[in-house]
Amino acid sequence: DAGVIQSPRHEVTEMGQEVTLRCKPISGHNSLFWYRQTMMRGLELLIYFNNNVPIDDSGMPEDRFSAKMPNASFSTLKIQPSEPRDSAVYFCASSYLRGHNTQYFGPGTRLTVL
Amino acid sequence: GESVGLHLPTLSVQEGDNSIINCAYSNSASDYFIWYKQESGKGPQFIIDIRSNMDKRQGQRVTVLLNKTVKHLSLQIAATQPGDSAVYFCASGVGAGSYQLTFGKGTKLSVIP
Numbered sequence: 751d752a753g754v755i756q757s758p759r760h761e762v763t764e765m766g767q768e769v770t771l772r773c774k775p776i777s778g779h780n781s782l783f784w785y786r787q788t789m790m791r792g793l794e795l796l797i798y799f800n801n802n803v804p805i806d807d808s809g810m811p812e813d814r815f816s817a818k819m820p821n822a823s824f825s826t827l828k829i830q831p832s833e834p835r836d837s838a839v840y841f842c843a844s845s846y847l848r849g850h851n852t853q854y855f856g857p858g859t860r861l862t863v864l
Numbered sequence: 865g866e867s868v869g870l871h872l873p874t875l876s877v878q879e880g881d882n883s884i885i886n887c888a889y890s891n892s893a894s895d896y897f898i899w900y901k902q903e904s905g906k907g908p909q910f911i912i913d914i915r916s917n918m919d920k921r922q923g924q925r926v927t928v929l930l931n932k933t934v935k936h937l938s939l940q941i942a943a944t945q946p947g948d949s950a951v952y953f954c955a956s957g958v959g960a961g962s963y964q965l966t967f968g969k970g971t972k973l974s975v976i977p
Contacts, residue, residue: 793967841907852898855907
């Protein structure tokens with residue numbers, strides 16, 4: 751059974767460029783999360799979707815960040831324009847929101863903005 | 865506000881010994897707890913979870929203990945193996961169906977062969 755799939759696994763880009771990260775959640779899960787992980791701040795929730803609808807985007811750093819979930823099997827996180835301080839590992843996670851629910855994480859995308 | 869922290873940021877254990885990783889949480893309303901394992905270059909991997917109506921739960925070579933009185937939980941790994949070397953995170957949630965998890969910063973477990 752495939753877990754959460756993310757692409758690309760690594761992304762190196764220059765400041766000012768647009769970056770798009772992709773995620774395919776576990777089939778049957780109705781909730782999707784985007785996280786950012788850094789040494790300084792640990793895991794930070796950026797945005798949460800339930801049934802493809804954004805429910806909580808309070809963690810999105812600023813307007814340069816946007817996320818979409820056009821269907822139950824695909825989501826994107828876009829950064830435009832990217833800045834060096836955006837360098838981090840970005841994780842997508844999914845869960846089936848019913849009662850207490852565990853979030854299952856993808857392998858992450860390591861983003862480096864030069 | 866809710867915070868979840870770890871007593872020890874690093875832990876070195878001899879192969880074959882038992883490991884104990886600790887975690888403290890501050891929100892007494894927390895009622896669901898998860899342990900994750902994160903190996904280098906990988907995403908957090910679910911290990912075991914426990915609800916607040918339990919004080920102990922066992923998995924394969926792992927046991928989670930929950931002490932609600934002092935808001936503390938621990939992860940015990942029996943017969944630690946080199947493959948157990950990773951960063952371990954605890955996370956807590958409040959309320960059934962709540963999507964928000966509060967993560968600790970992690971404890972790095974190093975297994976000495």
